[in-house]
Amino acid sequence: MNIDQAAKALKELGHPTRLAVYKRLAKAGSxxxxxxxxxxxxxxxxxxxxxxxxxxxxxxxxxxxxxxRVLYCVAQYEQLSALMMFLQEECCADQLDPVPPIKANR
Structure with a gap:
């Protein structure tokens, strides 16, 4: 996914009604x-x-x-996954000293 595709998807999901519709379609399954x-x-x-x-x-x-006569809508999970991967792909890439994992107290 390129930046233009990601921006378009985020723009469309940024509207409250469209987000509600998309969530309902995602809930419906394949x-x-x-x-x-x-x-x-x-x-x-x-x-x-x-x-x-x-x-x-x-x-x-x-x-x-x-x-x-019935029109069905299906969420495209691959596109949603690609969008999430696009947003995460460079997470913390510029961080020189990554935050160490939290150790459990013994």
């Missing part, structure tokens, strides 16, 4: 969840939810699939 269920559970109007889903899709955080 089968995803019907958009109508998300709408009912979170109390988001259809047009507003559609806007937020478009934003999450454009950032690569979710995919959508249609089964008949």
């Amino acid at each position: 089968d995803g969840i019907a958009v109508g269920v998300v709408q009912d559970e979170l109390g988001i109007p259809g047009s507003t939810l559609s806007h937020h889903l478009t934003s999450l899709t454009s950032a690569g955080l979710i995919n959508q699939r249609r089964e008949g």
Whole structure:
């Protein structure tokens, strides 16, 4: 993941409604969840939810699939994992004297 992709994903997750939607999709697992269920559970109007889903899709955080008349959304866990790895990859790299681990008292 490059810095532009990370910035886009973080921007989209930075909106409270989109974050709530993404958390619900992540909870649903790899089968995803019907958009109508998300709408009912979170109390988001259809047009507003559609806007937020478009934003999450454009950032690569979710995919959508249609089964008949039902639209399902699926969290893309690989993209979330890549984002977390991007944020952690250089953690403490500039630290000359790393903090020693805390020893348990005996």
